[in-house]
Every structure is written in C-alpha cells, then in structure tokens.
Amino acid sequence: MNSQQLAWKIRRHGIEMTHLSGGSHIGAILSVADIMAVLYADVLKIDPKNPKSPDRDRFILSKGHAGASVYAALAESGFFPVEELKTHYQNGSRLSGHVSHHLPGVDLSTGSLGHGLSVGTGMAYALKKDGKENRVFVVLGDGECNEGSVWEAALFANHFRLNNLIAVVDHNRMQSLDYNENTLEIENFASKWKAFGWNAIEIDGNNHEELKKAFESAKTEKDKPTVIIANTTKGKGISFMESDILWHYRFPHEGWEYDTAVTELHKIKPEGVEDIYTPNGIENPNLNTELDGSDHTMTETWKPDFLQTPRRVNTLSDVEKVKEGK
Ligand SMILES: Cc1ncc(C[n+]2csc(CCOP(=O)(O)OP(=O)(O)O)c2C)c(N)n1
Numbered sequence: 001m002n003s004q005q006l007a008w009k010i011r012r013h014g015i016e017m018t019h020l021s022g023g024s025h026i027g028a029i030l031s032v033a034d035i036m037a038v039l040y041a042d043v044l045k046i047d048p049k050n051p052k053s054p055d056r057d058r059f060i061l062s063k064g065h066a067g068a069s070v071y072a073a074l075a076e077s078g079f080f081p082v083e084e085l086k087t088h089y090q091n092g093s094r095l096s097g098h099v100s101h102h103l104p105g106v107d108l109s110t111g112s113l114g115h116g117l118s119v120g121t122g123m124a125y126a127l128k129k130d131g132k133e134n135r136v137f138v139v140l141g142d143g144e145c146n147e148g149s150v151w152e153a154a155l156f157a158n159h160f161r162l163n164n165l166i167a168v169v170d171h172n173r174m175q176s177l178d179y180n181e182n183t184l185e186i187e188n189f190a191s192k193w194k195a196f197g198w199n200a201i202e203i204d205g206n207n208h209e210e211l212k213k214a215f216e217s218a219k220t221e222k223d224k225p226t227v228i229i230a231n232t233t234k235g236k237g238i239s240f241m242e243s244d245i246l247w248h249y250r251f252p253h254e255g256w257e258y259d260t261a262v263t264e265l266h267k268i269k270p271e272g273v274e275d276i277y278t279p280n281g282i283e284n285p286n287l288n289t290e291l292d293g294s295d296h297t298m299t300e301t302w303k304p305d306f307l308q309t310p311r312r313v314n315t316l317s318d319v320e321k322v323k324e325g326k
C-alpha cells in the first residue's frame with residue numbers, strides 16, 4: 001500500500017472508530033494522518049511478524065490522543081486484524097483511547113503529553129551506545145511542546161549528538177481549546193529548536209513528497225538530532241472539521257456529520273483502496289450541515305444560545321463574548 005492509500009485509510013478508520021465509540025480527537029487524527037502514512041508506508045523499518053525485533057526502528061506517538069491513527073496504521077501494516085479497529089475505545093478492548101503498549105508494534109504507552117521525546121531520547125542514546133544503526137522516531141503535538149520536559153529532552157539529545165533521533169512536530173497551530181498563540185506562544189518555533197542544537201527542517205506536513213524528502217535528508221545528518229516541523233491543518237480532509245477547534249473533542253455524530261465526512265472522503269479516495277465500512281459511500285447521505293443543538297459535547301461552547309451565533313469558534317475569547325451575549 002502506498003502512503004496516499006494508507007493516509008486515506010487512516011482517515012476513514014479514524015472517522016469510523018470515533019463515530020462508533022463516541023471517542024474524541026478526530027481533528028488530531030486527521031491532522032497527523034499524512035505523517036503517520038509516510039512513516040508506516042515508506043520510512044520505518046519494522047516487521048509485523050517480529051514486532052519486538054531488536055533491529056527495528058522505534059516509534060513513539062507522543063501525542064497519544066491521536067491513538068486511532070497509529071492503530072489504523074499498525075492494523076493496515078499487518079500487526080493485528082483490521083476488524084479489531086471497531087473495538088477502539090470500548091470496554092474490554094485492548095485499543096484504548098490513548099496509545100497502549102499492549103499492542104504489537106507499540107513501543108510506548110502515551111497520552112500524558114510531554115513524555116514521548118524523553119523516552120525516545122533514552123532509546124536513541126541506548127541504541128547508539130550499543131552501536132546499532134536503527135533510528136528512533138517521535139511524533140509530538142505543537143501544543144504538547146508547551147511541556148517543559150520536551151525541552152529537557154531536546155537539550156539531552158543535543159548534548160549526546162543523537163543523530164539517530166528524529167522528532168516530527170505536528171504543527172497545526174491548535175491545541176485542545178484554542179490556538180497555541182492564545183495559550184502559550186511558541187513561535188519562532190524552528191529557530192527555538194535550532195537554538196537547542198537541532199537540525200530543524202520546516203515543511204508542509206500534509207504533503208507526502210515533502211515528508212519523504214525530510215525523512216531522507218535526516219539520514220545524512222552527522223551529529224545532530226533532527227526535528228521536522230510539519231505544518232499541518234487540524235481536521236485535514238473533512239471540510240467542516242478543518243481548523244475548527246470543536247473537532248478536538250467532538251466526534252462525528254449519526255446524521256449529517258458522519259454522512260458528510262464519509263461522502264467527502266469518497267470524493268478523494270485513491271485508486272485501489274477499499275472502504276470496508278461503506279464500500280460504495282452512503283446512499284442518500286444527509287448533507288444538511290445544520291447543527292440541531294441536541295447534544296453537549298463541548299459543554300462550554302455547545303449551548304443552544306451559542307448556536308444563534310456563527311458556528312466556528314476560533315478563540316476562547318470568542319466563547320467569552322458569546323457567553324456575555326456580545
Ligand atoms: C500532560 C497532559 N496535559 C493535558 C492533556 C489533555 N490534552 C489532550 S490533547 C491536548 C491538546 C494537545 O494539543 P497538541 O499537542 O497541539 O495536539 P493536536 O491535537 O493539536 O495535534 C491536551 C491539552 C494531556 N493529554 N496530557
């Protein structure tokens with residue numbers, strides 16, 4: 001399967017998994033889908049028949065709330081049955097909402113943000129000490145980089161010249177409730193990493209060719225860890241989810257939300273890909289994108305009086321204005 005096909009599959013599984021479970025974070029899953037697809041289709045040296053091979057590359061999805069993306073990538077790569085994806089986030093499932101190392105192919109449980117880079121740095125240090133050639137990849141969120149522990153790991157990786165460590169930051173400029181810049185400013189982001197001694201490459205993180213080139217060029221780095229600042233769009237691929245903070249926590253509900261998402265994905269389905277859930281798309285889809293105000297996924301913003309105002313919430317101050325009736 002090529003990376004474009006895998007990215008589509010990750011998006012389709014993500015919609016289904018969050019829809020079935022009522023699970024959150026579809027915006028984060030869609031944002032990181034292209035990064036995950038290029039890693040699993042083209043970059044990582046891993047073997048589904050021997051998931052614990054000492055000669056594997058290590059991978060950590062540090063933004064563990066996007067767990068559905070790694071589960072989908074692993075299932076499509078043969079680590080466990082694709083059918084199992086439907087159990088995600090449900091009682092008794094080993095596919096917990098955040099990433100669990102109980103699954104074959106997962107090196108670290110994540111979900112509490114800010115730990116993945118530190119663990120990945122330790123892995124890279126140990127591999128180097130053992131004279132191994134394999135690399136360590138860590139995918140972080142940009143909001144996650146508010147955590148001080150990320151920068152301690154960055155210092156350590158520079159100090160030990162860990163050129164076998166590649167961090168990718170999913171730089172969608174949003175976190176759970178607002179834009180990063182309204183929460184804790186992190187720009188100029190690439191310059192910060194460079195100042196910490198890293199080789200920083202800034203690219204369009206939804207563009208597969210740019211991602212592949214960046215991963216390739218990291219191989220030639222002699223004595224620095226590499227960070228790929230992947231500029232992405234949160235909710236990428238579904239028009240009404242793109243750059244709308246609502247979709248950090250909200251899941252695609254029965255009705256127009258699910259129908260529109262699936263119908264839009266079918267319009268961009270690559271050749272040779274099958275949709276196991278709705279093979280021919282949805283017959284007579286409900287594409288009426290009007291909210292009915294009947295549920296309360298985001299309790300702060302999801303109020304009937306809020307619905308009188310434009311639906312898109314861009315900043316917390318917008319929410320405050322709505323609350324105050326301005
Ligand atoms: C230590 C910690 N604090 C808070 C949270 C709750 N949380 C889950 S996702 C999220 C936002 C993360 O934003 P970002 O890293 O930018 O990821 P994105 O969803 O934008 O890809 C937060 C604060 C958490 N999981 N861990």
Ligand SMILES: [Mg+2]
Binds near residue numbers: 142143144170171172
């Ligand atoms: Mg973000």
